[in-house]
Amino acid sequence: MGEPTTASSSTSRHIWKFSRIGGFDQVRLESGADLLALAELDQKLWVTLSCPTRGVEFDTKTLDLIDTDKDGRIRVPEVLAAVQWACANLKDPDGLLKGSDSLPLSAINDSTPEGRQLLASARRVLASLGKPDAAAIAVADTADQVAILSRTRFNGDGVIPVGVADGEATNAVLSDIIACLGSVPDVSGKPGVDQARIDGFFADLQAHSAWWKEAEESAASLLPLGDATPAAFEALKAVRAKADDYFARCRLVAFDSRAGEVLNRTPADFAALAPKDLSASGDEVASFPLARAEAGKPLPLMEGVNPAWAAALARFRGAVVAPILDEPKAGLTAEEWSAIQAKFAPYEAWLNRRAGASIEKLGRARVREILASNARETLDALIAQDKALEPEIKAIGAVDRLVHYYRDLYRLLSNFVTFADFYCRERKATFQVGTLYLDGRSCTLCVRVDDPGKHATLASLSKTYLVYCDCTRKGGPEKMTIAAAFTGGDSDRLMVGRNGVFYDRTGQDWDATITRIIEHPISIRQAVLAPYRRIGRMIGEQIEKFAAARDKAVTERAAASIEGAAKAAEAGKPPAPAAPPFDIAKFAGIFAAIGLAIGALGTALAAVLTGFFNLVWWQMLLAFLGILVLISGPSVLIAWLKLRQRNLGPILDANSWAINARVKLNIPFGRALTGTAKLPPNAKRLLHDPYAQKHTVGWLLLVLALAAVAGGLAYWWFVLRHRDKTAPAESQKSEAPAAPTPKLAPQSKTPGP
Numbered sequence: 001m002g003e004p005t006t007a008s009s010s011t012s013r014h015i016w017k018f019s020r021i022g023g024f025d026q027v028r029l030e031s032g033a034d035l036l037a038l039a040e041l042d043q044k045l046w047v048t049l050s051c052p053t054r055g056v057e058f059d060t061k062t063l064d065l066i067d068t069d070k071d072g073r074i075r076v077p078e079v080l081a082a083v084q085w086a087c088a089n090l091k092d093p094d095g096l097l098k099g100s101d102s103l104p105l106s107a108i109n110d111s112t113p114e115g116r117q118l119l120a121s122a123r124r125v126l127a128s129l130g131k132p133d134a135a136a137i138a139v140a141d142t143a144d145q146v147a148i149l150s151r152t153r154f155n156g157d158g159v160i161p162v163g164v165a166d167g168e169a170t171n172a173v174l175s176d177i178i179a180c181l182g183s184v185p186d187v188s189g190k191p192g193v194d195q196a197r198i199d200g201f202f203a204d205l206q207a208h209s210a211w212w213k214e215a216e217e218s219a220a221s222l223l224p225l226g227d228a229t230p231a232a233f234e235a236l237k238a239v240r241a242k243a244d245d246y247f248a249r250c251r252l253v254a255f256d257s258r259a260g261e262v263l264n265r266t267p268a269d270f271a272a273l274a275p276k277d278l279s280a281s282g283d284e285v286a287s288f289p290l291a292r293a294e295a296g297k298p299l300p301l302m303e304g305v306n307p308a309w310a311a312a313l314a315r316f317r318g319a320v321v322a323p324i325l326d327e328p329k330a331g332l333t334a335e336e337w338s339a340i341q342a343k344f345a346p347y348e349a350w351l352n353r354r355a356g357a358s359i360e361k362l363g364r365a366r367v368r369e370i371l372a373s374n375a376r377e378t379l380d381a382l383i384a385q386d387k388a389l390e391p392e393i394k395a396i397g398a399v400d401r402l403v404h405y406y407r408d409l410y411r412l413l414s415n416f417v418t419f420a421d422f423y424c425r426e427r428k429a430t431f432q433v434g435t436l437y438l439d440g441r442s443c444t445l446c447v448r449v450d451d452p453g454k455h456a457t458l459a460s461l462s463k464t465y466l467v468y469c470d471c472t473r474k475g476g477p478e479k480m481t482i483a484a485a486f487t488g489g490d491s492d493r494l495m496v497g498r499n500g501v502f503y504d505r506t507g508q509d510w511d512a513t514i515t516r517i518i519e520h521p522i523s524i525r526q527a528v529l530a531p532y533r534r535i536g537r538m539i540g541e542q543i544e545k546f547a548a549a550r551d552k553a554v555t556e557r558a559a560a561s562i563e564g565a566a567k568a569a570e571a572g573k574p575p576a577p578a579a580p581p582f583d584i585a586k587f588a589g590i591f592a593a594i595g596l597a598i599g600a601l602g603t604a605l606a607a608v609l610t611g612f613f614n615l616v617w618w619q620m621l622l623a624f625l626g627i628l629v630l631i632s633g634p635s636v637l638i639a640w641l642k643l644r645q646r647n648l649g650p651i652l653d654a655n656s657w658a659i660n661a662r663v664k665l666n667i668p669f670g671r672a673l674t675g676t677a678k679l680p681p682n683a684k685r686l687l688h689d690p691y692a693q694k695h696t697v698g699w700l701l702l703v704l705a706l707a708a709v710a711g712g713l714a715y716w717w718f719v720l721r722h723r724d725k726t727a728p729a730e731s732q733k734s735e736a737p738a739a740p741t742p743k744l745a746p747q748s749k750t751p752g753p
Contacts, residue, residue, distance in 0.1 A: 014040050023664035026418040029410070032093025038417070039080050043660075048416045050075050050658035055448045056430040057505045058415075062408040065401050073656070079416060086405040089115050096410045102136040103406045118402060121395035139407055142400035154386040156393030159184050161192035165382060173375040176366070177201045180359045198379050201359065205367050208356025212364050215350055222350050224343045225323055233344050233351075235319040238312045239290075240341070246290045246299055247334045254295035263293050298331035419663060422648075425672055428505070431652060436469065436484040436512060438500030439493050442675040443467075445485040445648075445665075446502070447655055452481055452516055458654040459483065459518065463645040464665060466518040467494060471502045471510035482512070483651065486522055487670030521642045524667070643667050 014037035017028040027045060029035060043049070051074050053063040066074055066082045087093040091109045105122055109115040125141055126134045154164075162174045174193060181201055183191035193201075215222045223229040253260045265288055273284055286308035291300050301317045322328040324340055332340075354360075359367060414420040415430040422429035428444065436443040449455045452468045459466055465486045472479050482502060486494065494517065502512040648663035665673070679685065 013037075016041065021423045022419065022669070023666065024661045026420065026423075026661075029413055029417065029420075030097075032087065032096065035083050035093050035096060035410075035413070036087050038083055038413075041417070043076055046076065046417050047419050047659065047661045047663070048657060049660045050656075051416065051430075052656045055433075055450070055655060057428070057433055058412065058430045059404065059408055062404040062412070065404055066412070074412075074416070079412070082405060082409060083413070086402065086409055088112070089118060089402055090406075096406060099407055099410055101140075101407050102138040103403045104136045106135070107406075108402070114398075117391060117395045118398055121392055122399045124392065125396055125399060137399065137403060139403050142396070142403055154389050155187050156386060156388075156390035157187045158383060158387050158390070159186035159192040159194050160379065160382045160386060161186055161190035164192075165378065167378075169373060170375055170378045170382075173370055173373075173379065176359075176362060176370070180204070180361065193379075195380075195383050198376070198383065202371075202376050204356035204359045205371050206356075208359055208367055209364075209371060211350075211353065211355040212367075214353075218346075221346045223347065228319070228323070229344075229347055232319045232323065233347055235312075235315045236340070236344055239309065239316045242290045242306075242309060243299060243332075243337060246293060247337060249289060249293035250295060250297055250334070253293050257295070260293060264289070298333045299337065300331050302330045422663075423669070431655070431657070432505075433482060434502055434504040436467075436482065436500055436502045438467075438469075438484075438498065438512065438514075439489070440677040441486065441489050443484040443486055443673070444675075445487070445673045446482045447651060449481045449483050449655065452483070455483060455654040456516060456518055459651045462647050462650040462665075463520050463642050464518075464647075464651065465491060465520045465522045466651070467514055468516035468518075469500065469502065469512040470515050471512045473508070473510055480510075481515075485651070485665070486674055487646075487665060488523055488674035489676050490525070491519065491522055520646075521638070523670075524636060524640065524643070643670070646670065 014033070016034075016037075017030065018025040019028055020026075025045070026047065027034075027041060029038075053060065053067050053072050053074060056063075063074060064070075066078050068078055068081065086096060089109050089112075090096070090107055092107065095107050103122075105119060108119045108122065110119050122137045123132070126132060126137060129141060131141075160174065162171055162178070165171050165174065177193045177197055178191060181193075181197050184194045184197065186192045219226070225232050249259075249263045252263060269288075276284065285306065288306050288308070290306050290309055290313070291297075291304050301313050301321065305313055317328060320340060321332060324343055325336065329336075356367075362370075411421070412430075415422070419429060421427045422432075431447050432444060433448045434446050436446050449468065456466070456468070467484045467486060469482050469484060470479070471482055494514070496514050496517060498514045500512045500514075502510040504510065644666070646665040648665055649659040649661070652659050652663075
């Protein structure tokens with residue numbers, strides 16, 4: 001199949017419309033003119049270049065009609081050929097956009113020879129179904145072409161079944177042909193004959209008749225016993241090999257008498273038979289010579305013959321020897337034996353020239369009766385009459401093709417040229433095989449998978465959280481595997497072995513069990529909560545490990561103590577001294593260390609809380625948001641980047657599709673593909689649950705309050721109290737009288753001169 005002759009988008013004369021859906025441009029097919037110009041659309045703008053004919057939710061008959069090379073795949077040239085053929089045979093190509101199950105007869109383009117033939121065949125189909133006045137033909141009307149053709153006398157396949165001919169004589173000849181040469185089924189499944197079998201049958205009739213005519217014209221030489229010759233020759237053939245063997249042995253004995261001891265069976269040969277249960281016609285006896293070989297001895301026909309051959313020799317004596325030699329002799333010389341064979345030599349040569357053996361069972365009289373009739377001309381006329389309808393009957397298949405295209409072709413284009421069905425959400429795409437209900441969610445993006453291991457290798461590149469499930473139906477052998485995309489919620493409770501229910505497109509329910517998971521981010525919400533859940537999970541695991549270790553240690557000590565006491569009792573030793581009482585002084589240091597640790601933690605908490613509450617309200621909000629960003633930011637950033645990379649292409653490519661575009665599954669569209677459990681509108685909810693678990697929020701607040709109080713007390717004990725003790729001393733020092741300032745000695749006054 002060659003490369004399609006599609007024009008580039010820049011040189012296309014048709015005005016195309018595109019929509020930005022799914023992150024890429026998709027052409028809008030809104031009219032028959034768009035379909036007619038589809039060959040001009042640049043193939044690089046097609047969403048799909050190839051898809052399989054199986055494993056998709058689409059009518060397989062339509063796909064098989066489009067798949068002209070029968071390779072199990074739909075390709076661009078085949079799609080273009082289907083569109084061009086359908087548009088050429090419809091008056092208005094806009095009708096293809098309706099997707100109707102019935103094709104109006106008035107919509108068929110009868111301005112072309114092919115269209116007129118389609119219209120005539122459609123009316124023939126409706127007439128055969130008892131609806132000659134119907135104005136439209138449906139897919140169901142052409143679904144069973146065998147049933148349609150079985151209602152017609154001639155169906156254009158060139159095969160004439162028994163019963164088609166008007167006269168009994170012709171139908172009897174048809175039966176003779178089938179009995180001699182076999183049958184050929186016609187399109188309705190009935191056994192019949194074609195032109196090749198008719199020609200072969202009458203050729204064999206002519207040859208067989210001519211062969212018999214030769215015998216009749218040379219009866220004296222070919223038929224030494226007349227009509228009894230065939231039976232006599234069969235009696236001769238039955239003993240010929242053994243008689244030749246007997247006369248050859250006799251000639252060897254005549255050549256050398258010592259040969260008789262070897263050529264005739266020895267006593268040892270007979271002794272070997274003695275222990276066995278013998279039968280006169282047994283193989284052991286039949287392998288012995290006809291009679292004892294002696295020089296010049298005639299072949300005995302009555303006495304002294306091998307009992308295994310007595311009956312055959314008796315028939316030979318009565319049917320051949322007596323008529324040929326004119327007496328029922330008791331023995332036959334070598335010369336007489338040769339003369340008898342010479343008599344039948346021409347007959348044997350004539351038999352070897354037998355012609356028309358396939359019809360020999362009919363007998364000479366029936367052969368000549370058929371040749372003398374006009375059966376050949378009648379059968380040839382019937383074949384010609386049937387073949388004359390071949391174009392019209394073949395057009396029934398074309399009508400079936402047209403009604404399938406009228407219903408399904410536009411839907412195929414909406415899942416091949418574009419992915420309109422996938423993104424419109426009112427319909428499902430052909431690759432969506434059903435809906436999986438599991439973990440309080442419904443996943444509509446489910447594809448059928450033949451080899452999960454092979455599929456997962458490529459599908460992991462889609463950056464989509466995929467769950468592979470084995471699906472089975474109770475009480476039936478049906479099995480299949482699906483890959484479901486989870487694009488909403490979280491993955492906390494998704495694990496291998498969990499069960500759900502899968503509903504296929506026909507509404508049948510299947511038991512679904514998770515067998516494999518490809519993990520990728522599901523939603524931003526999951527990414528925000530993931531760090532806290534990991535921390536909580538880690539703390540829980542550590543607590544479980546610590547509790548398990550302590551439990552194991554206590555159990556081992558108890559077991560060791562019990563075992564030691566038991567051994568001591570058996571040995572007669574006094575029991576081990578009891579453990580010393582608890583000494584509080586011994587553990588005072590430990591308690592002090594614990595108190596200091598709690599105090600340090602309380603101090604740190606008090607400092608943090610003091611600093612936080614000293615902030616302005618908007619600073620508090622920024623600090624809180626900063627903490628959230630610090631904890632959840634990296635996880636959210638990674639999830640956001642991966643969610644933007646989600647792509648449907650690898651999921652379908654792993655299923656033998658050839659996706660030509662980046663089919664994104666962005667966050668809003670992903671939420672539409674996976675539904676989560678929500679109460680219906682206007683539902684009333686009673687919040688009182690008599691069996692609900694006790695809320696732990698109050699206990700958590702109490703613990704936090706106690707921790708805050710303990711932190712405050714520790715802060716007062718280790719900081720404020722110490723500050724209060726040192727404050728008086730410092731104040732006393734500040735209130736003490738200052739030391740007197742030393743006075744300077746008065747300066748002496750120097751008397752003046």
